[in-house]
Amino acid sequence: MEQETAKPNRRQxxxxxxxxxxxxxxxxxxxxxxxxxxxxxxxAARAGVSVQTIYSSVGQKAQLITAMLDEIxxxxxxxxxxxxxxxATDAREIVGFQARITRQLNERCRDILAGVRxxxxxxxxxxxxxxxxxxxxxxxxxxxxxxxxxxxALALGVDQAVATVSVLTSIDVYTQLTTDHGLSFDDCEAxxxxxxxxxxxxx
Numbered sequence: 001m002e003q004e005t006a007k008p009n010r011r012q013x014x015x016x017x018x019x020x021x022x023x024x025x026x027x028x029x030x031x032x033x034x035x036x037x038x039x040x041x042x043x044a045a046r047a048g049v050s051v052q053t054i055y056s057s058v059g060q061k062a063q064l065i066t067a068m069l070d071e072i073x074x075x076x077x078x079x080x081x082x083x084x085x086x087x088a089t090d091a092r093e094i095v096g097f098q099a100r101i102t103r104q105l106n107e108r109c110r111d112i113l114a115g116v117r118x119x120x121x122x123x124x125x126x127x128x129x130x131x132x133x134x135x136x137x138x139x140x141x142x143x144x145x146x147x148x149x150x151x152x153a154l155a156l157g158v159d160q161a162v163a164t165v166s167v168l169t170s171i172d173v174y175t176q177l178t179t180d181h182g183l184s185f186d187d188c189e190a191x192x193x194x195x196x197x198x199x200x201x202x203x
Contacts, residue, residue: 018047018057019057022044022057023067026038029046030065031119031126034122035125040055068129072105081097082097082140090151095201098141098196099192099193100189102174102189106174113133137166137169138166141169148200154202155200156199168199174188
């Protein structure tokens with residue numbers, strides 16, 4: 001008989017929330033002041049915790065950047081969507097998961113992403129974090145493309161498809177759709193899905 005997954009208890013839930021509060025406080029301060037001008041004490045004050053809590057919950061200051069990227073993935077629900085996409089066999093369903101990942105990343109995390117991107121222009125450490133985030137984006141896109149190739153539905157070469165999808169699902173495109181053209185997140189998701197189906201899938 002398969003065992004049920006144990007639910008997190010109250011202490012675990014509180015610890016997870018504290019960790020998230022620390023990471024979000026660090027994100028805010030890094031984007032406001034820059035990484036170098038933000039101390040661990042500053043982050044502790046913004047998050048309402050002790051410095052020792054930061055060290056025990058997340059780690060040293062440098063580890064906060066990696067934690068920021070992990071937290072973005074968690075907030076956007078990417079791990080579960082990526083797992084479902086990896087198991088899907090229908091090409092349009094696979095494309096749909098990519099469109100949903102893109103939607104949730106932008107809908108739930110755009111302020112964080114935009115802040116890190118803005119600060120990356122003047123802060124080398126945040127520039128590295130932003131580049132690492134872009135690398136994660138491309139790696140995720142490659143998994144989608146390779147899944148489409150595996151089910152025999154890809155109309156382009158893998159590298160060409162990765163480049164195409166990476167651009168079409170970038171934060172720049174989503175910002176243009178929502179800000180410049182006034183599309184809702186529902187409309188954006190539908191646009192991304194339809195566009196990717198048109199470009200990627202063999203007829």
